[in-house]
Amino acid sequence: MSKKTLVVTYLPSGERSSTKQLVDAFLAAAKGKTAVEHLDLLREQPDVFSTESLGAYVTRNYMGQALAPAQAQAIAKMDRMTAQLKAADSVVVAFPMHNFGLPAAVKAWFDSVLLKGQTWDMNASGFVGLMKGKQALILCTSGGVYEGPMAGWEHAVSLAKVEFTFMGYDVIEAITAPGMNANPAQAPESIAAAVAQIHALGARWYA
Numbered sequence: 001m002s003k004k005t006l007v008v009t010y011l012p013s014g015e016r017s018s019t020k021q022l023v024d025a026f027l028a029a030a031k032g033k034t035a036v037e038h039l040d041l042l043r044e045q046p047d048v049f050s051t052e053s054l055g056a057y058v059t060r061n062y063m064g065q066a067l068a069p070a071q072a073q074a075i076a077k078m079d080r081m082t083a084q085l086k087a088a089d090s091v092v093v094a095f096p097m098h099n100f101g102l103p104a105a106v107k108a109w110f111d112s113v114l115l116k117g118q119t120w121d122m123n124a125s126g127f128v129g130l131m132k133g134k135q136a137l138i139l140c141t142s143g144g145v146y147e148g149p150m151a152g153w154e155h156a157v158s159l160a161k162v163e164f165t166f167m168g169y170d171v172i173e174a175i176t177a178p179g180m181n182a183n184p185a186q187a188p189e190s191i192a193a194a195v196a197q198i199h200a201l202g203a204r205w206y207a
């Protein structure tokens with residue numbers, strides 16, 4: 001039983017978004033089975049590191065030193081997003097592929113929450129993920145299909161999987177609807193197949 005699920009979305013196509021159909025399917029599948037918190041990255045844009053916030057991060061998280069108020073302020077939004085992720089047993093991240101990778105806002109969110117000592121750390125034997133016992137779902141639609149010779153061009157879902165793996169998530173699943181632009185006639189079928197997988201995942205995750 002997952003007590004709390006954080007749903008992180010970046011859907012700049014708004015109501016016309018193909019990816020939103022996957023998010024809506026997830027919300028329907030999860031309804032009444034978990035508390036859902038929504039982080040809309042269009043409304044609350046994640047920070048990217050500035051000289052000040054990176055300095056604060058290194059000072060506190062690597063050197064173990066206290067921060068002056070202005071330094072703490074510089075990294076406050078990253079800390080907030082990290083605490084929000086840590087409070088969730090499950091996380092869903094939903095986005096369209098942009099230029100073969102994660103949209104910048106989604107990458108900035110990952111950069112915000114991948115804080116040493118919070119979601120991952122280092123010990124004598126190397127890197128350790130601190131998010132054990134948690135589950136992650138990636139929802140992504142793309143214009144093209146990344147199979148065969150194009151497989152190496154896919155850096156959206158593959159990068160999101162690496163980020164969650166690094167944080168130690170035990171369950172990492174990805175459900176995609178590819179070919180939205182390459183095969184427009186087959187797009188509804190691609191969405192329907194993803195929606196069916198999402199319903200099955202909902203039954204599994206929240207049994």
Ligand SMILES: Cc1cc2nc3c(=O)[nH]c(=O)nc-3n(C[C@H](O)[C@H](O)[C@H](O)COP(=O)(O)O)c2cc1C
Pocket residue numbers: 011012013016017018019020095096097098099100101141142143144145180181
């Ligand atoms: C700025 C931009 C960049 C895109 N880059 C890619 C890409 O590199 N590869 C791809 O397969 N599709 C690409 N697409 C197509 C979208 O991934 C695809 O249409 C997706 O289903 C859009 O989802 P949405 O309706 O939720 O925005 C791009 C779309 C936009 C708007």
